Amino acid sequence: xxxxxxxxxxxxxAGLILLSSSLFTLQAQEQEKIAIDxxxxxxxxxxxxxxxxxxxxxxxxxxxxxxxxxxxxxxxxDFQSVRFHGIFNDEVGLxxxxxxxxxxxxxxxxxxxxxxxxxxxxxxIYDGLLANxxxxxxxxxxMPKKMASDPNAAHAFWYHPNPSPPKDYAAWDAMIRAFAExxxxxxxxxxVATWKFEVWNEPNLDFWMGDPKQATYxxxxxxxxxxxKAVSPRLIVGxxxxxxxxxxxxxxxxxxxxxxxxxxxxxxxxANDKAEDVFNTHEEIPRDKMVWRSVExxxxxxxxSAFPKIPLxxxxxxxxxxxxxxxxxxxxxxxWMANNIRLxxxxxxxxxxxxxxxxxEEQGVVRSPFYGGFGLLAADSxxxxxxxxxxxxxxxxxxxxxxxxxxxxxxxxxNDGLAIALWDYAPPTGTGPTYTMPTGxxxxxxxxxxxxxxxxxxxxxxxxxxxxxHGNVLKEFNAMGRxxxxxxxxxxxxxxxxxxxAPAEHLHLKQGKLQVTVPAYGLALVVVGx
Numbered sequence: 001x002x003x004x005x006x007x008x009x010x011x012x013x014a015g016l017i018l019l020s021s022s023l024f025t026l027q028a029q030e031q032e033k034i035a036i037d038x039x040x041x042x043x044x045x046x047x048x049x050x051x052x053x054x055x056x057x058x059x060x061x062x063x064x065x066x067x068x069x070x071x072x073x074x075x076x077x078d079f080q081s082v083r084f085h086g087i088f089n090d091e092v093g094l095x096x097x098x099x100x101x102x103x104x105x106x107x108x109x110x111x112x113x114x115x116x117x118x119x120x121x122x123x124x125i126y127d128g129l130l131a132n133x134x135x136x137x138x139x140x141x142x143m144p145k146k147m148a149s150d151p152n153a154a155h156a157f158w159y160h161p162n163p164s165p166p167k168d169y170a171a172w173d174a175m176i177r178a179f180a181e182x183x184x185x186x187x188x189x190x191x192v193a194t195w196k197f198e199v200w201n202e203p204n205l206d207f208w209m210g211d212p213k214q215a216t217y218x219x220x221x222x223x224x225x226x227x228x229k230a231v232s233p234r235l236i237v238g239x240x241x242x243x244x245x246x247x248x249x250x251x252x253x254x255x256x257x258x259x260x261x262x263x264x265x266x267x268x269x270x271a272n273d274k275a276e277d278v279f280n281t282h283e284e285i286p287r288d289k290m291v292w293r294s295v296e297x298x299x300x301x302x303x304x305s306a307f308p309k310i311p312l313x314x315x316x317x318x319x320x321x322x323x324x325x326x327x328x329x330x331x332x333x334x335x336w337m338a339n340n341i342r343l344x345x346x347x348x349x350x351x352x353x354x355x356x357x358x359x360x361e362e363q364g365v366v367r368s369p370f371y372g373g374f375g376l377l378a379a380d381s382x383x384x385x386x387x388x389x390x391x392x393x394x395x396x397x398x399x400x401x402x403x404x405x406x407x408x409x410x411x412x413x414x415n416d417g418l419a420i421a422l423w424d425y426a427p428p429t430g431t432g433p434t435y436t437m438p439t440g441x442x443x444x445x446x447x448x449x450x451x452x453x454x455x456x457x458x459x460x461x462x463x464x465x466x467x468x469x470h471g472n473v474l475k476e477f478n479a480m481g482r483x484x485x486x487x488x489x490x491x492x493x494x495x496x497x498x499x500x501x502a503p504a505e506h507l508h509l510k511q512g513k514l515q516v517t518v519p520a521y522g523l524a525l526v527v528v529g530x
Contacts, residue, residue: 030424031447034403036410038418038454042399045411049341050077050394052137054316054354054374056361057086057159061125069357069377070132076376076391082129083137083315083352085201088144088175089161092121095144095175117178123186130187137315137352138197139241140176140224142207147171153209158364164209165216169223176227180235193234198266198315199224202243214247218254225261238264241315244277245269245294252305264349265302268316269294271336272324272431288336288425291317291351292343299347311349318354319428323363323372326430330474331385332442334466334523335407335425338393342409345400353390368484369495370477378473380492383499388471391501392464392525395419407446418455418528422448426520443520450514452528457512459528463505467522473499 053073060066061084073079088094097116126136142161145151149167154160166172183192201207203217210216217240225237240251245267255262269278271287278294279285285293295314302312319336320327327333344351358366358375369378376387396419397411409421426443452459468475476498480491487495507514509528518524 030444031449032405032407033449033451034405034408034410035451035453036401036403036418036420038401038412038416038452040401042401042412043346045345045396045398045400047394047396047398048345048349049337049351049353050079050390051350052081052083052313052315052352053079053356054352055082055084055356056359057161058084058089058125059086059091059121060084060359060361061128062121063359065381066357066359067128067132068381069359069375070129070134072381072383073356073376073387073390074133076387077394079134079356081135081137081196082356083139083198085139085141086159086161087122087125087138088140089142089159090145091159092125093118094122094179095147097146117175117182119182119186122179122182126183126187135195138195139201139315140179140197140199141201144175147175150209155207157362159361161207163207165220169219172220173223173227176224177231180228180231184232189232189234193232193236195236196264196313197228197235197237198241199237199239201241202268203240204242204244204246214250217247218251221251221255222258222260229261233261236263237261238266238313240265240267242267243269244273245298246278248298249301249305252302252307252310256306262307262310264311264313265298265307266313266315267298268314268354270317270321271319272322287319287428288339289343291340292347295344295347295351312347313350313352314348315350315352316354317351318374320372320431324428324431325370325372327428328372328374328386329370329378329384331389331467331472331521331523332426332428333386334389334392335423335521337386337389338409338421338423338523339406339425341393342406369487370474370482380487380496382473382492382495383471383501385466385472385474385499387499388466388501389523392466392523393421395464395525395527396421408448413527415529418452418526420450420526420528421523422446422516422518422526423523424518424520441520445517445519445522447515447517450516450526452509452512452514455509455512455528457509459509461507461509461514461529462527463507463516464525464527465502465505465518465522467519467524470502471500 145162147166148162148164150164153162153164155163199221221239228235228237240247271290275281275283275285355374356376358373358378366379369382397413399412401410403410411419413419424446473495
């Protein structure tokens, strides 16, 4: 009996080993079959994720490094507008009622110099954008100190903008009118009427010191919107520009009740925002669902308001607000971005990624190129994986083809071809501001078996990738030992080269079929010619 029991135990152990081995094989690689019909009924697929980007504050746009990065992202995405804080900050020099620079020998010059407004830097800022084919998305912030109800108020950002209300709304209204009149005079109403004017930034957080916050922000919005429309009814104005998808329903009720002009709704969310703050619940919402859930929430609030067709713009969002190097600096952003696009399509007019460049100083002067910054390019114009992710996603067509997969987007391209995004999402590891080198893959690879119908059976295929081994500058940076502080010119050169987009693989369908394996945190794009 003991021997039989021992043999039984050995057999059972062997079976468990085989089962464990089988399960490990399944875990090591997942497989999904996807059928795509090139002649299926499509729906419009505007590239809503690459229309507008955020950036560091207004004055930074005068730097050549900022403009170099602007041109790089424009070439990659053809984005149309850029949003930043601080066009009214004192460093821009717009408002100063105490200017004493009159030249008594020149009456016209004296009259001009005596003005409380100085548009010199405003013009250079907007001229620089327009010269590069990018329009301003005008966030009207923050308060000039000499107009502020509390001149000593200072936000915690490194450059300490003033978040207090105006001490005199007549002075605020006059500045808004003068600002708008100047823009119309300089650029023409046909141009400025294509810009969007957004009132303030995240008034439900510490960017606004009005008390009570909501009522005093509504007062600010009312004055600002009416002052703009007094210059021209063609100017486009919106708000409430809140964090955490907040205040939209009461804001819409307010502007309806008070008959205040409103052309679009704007709000923000980050994927690591808490459910308590966004939904007033105690759910655990994962990062790959938070943005979509928030967009859907606000979309539904608009549908049930007095303005069911008003455009919705998420004028700021990202996977993290907290400078997490394992998130925003890595290829994790590929599957995260693609999945957000899949889910948010049709719910919002624009989703404005924050931001296009790490020429950015909210937390101070950049000390390391990879600190979890928001930008697509790190300091010294070093491309991050996120830049290549946007390059890949830009290749998607403008008509969406239905697929059942939660890891794919299929589109029709202008030349009657196909562009298919495939990704392998895995939750982030090592989150937080401290980077730890990864010790292994984030999860199992995923193999896609594509069956493409109504395309030539042996069509040529381009396969573009962004993953650990493709378009990933961090692989080289890690190989360098993640050098702290300033980089040498040679290191910068190496990192720029390592961050370039990987060239396409050239393949062919085999009887309409193609197999593509994507690693965890990987994004691939299949382009099929016709």
